[in-house]
Amino acid sequence: MENTSQIDLKGNISDFSATIKALETEPGKSIQVQKLYKTKGMxxxxxxxxxxxxxxxxxxxxxxxxxxxxxxxxxxxDESAKELTTGQLLTLEGNVPHSVFAAERSIFLVTKSIPG
Known part of the structure; x- marks a missing residue:
């Protein structure tokens, strides 16, 4: 994690603006993935x-x-396609096959719940 500080209640605050800037300016890869956080459940x-x-x-x-x-x-x-723009949030149940296509350079945040 980059620029992380602890808060009360055993949590963290992450400022990932530098990571976003790096992804925006780093050429060469059509798909880039940065893991920001991982636990047993998320x-x-x-x-x-x-x-x-x-x-x-x-x-x-x-x-x-x-x-x-x-x-x-x-x-x-398999059932539909949704166009999402800056600031929009989509939620999806587990085990649903899906794909993501970007017509333009795009950056998005994915939060995955990990059953356990």
């Missing part, structure tokens, strides 16, 4: 996709949330 990932890049169909074992930080993405399941 994982938080910051993902950057270049324009025309796609995360192929996959599933998560537990519920997830996806929040767009920069740009826009198309979040696709």
């Amino acid at each position: 994982e938080i990932l910051l993902i950057a996709l270049d324009g025309q890049a796609e995360l192929k169909k996959h599933t998560a074992p537990g519920p997830i949330s996806v929040q767009v930080i920069r740009g826009s993405i198309s979040f696709r399941t």
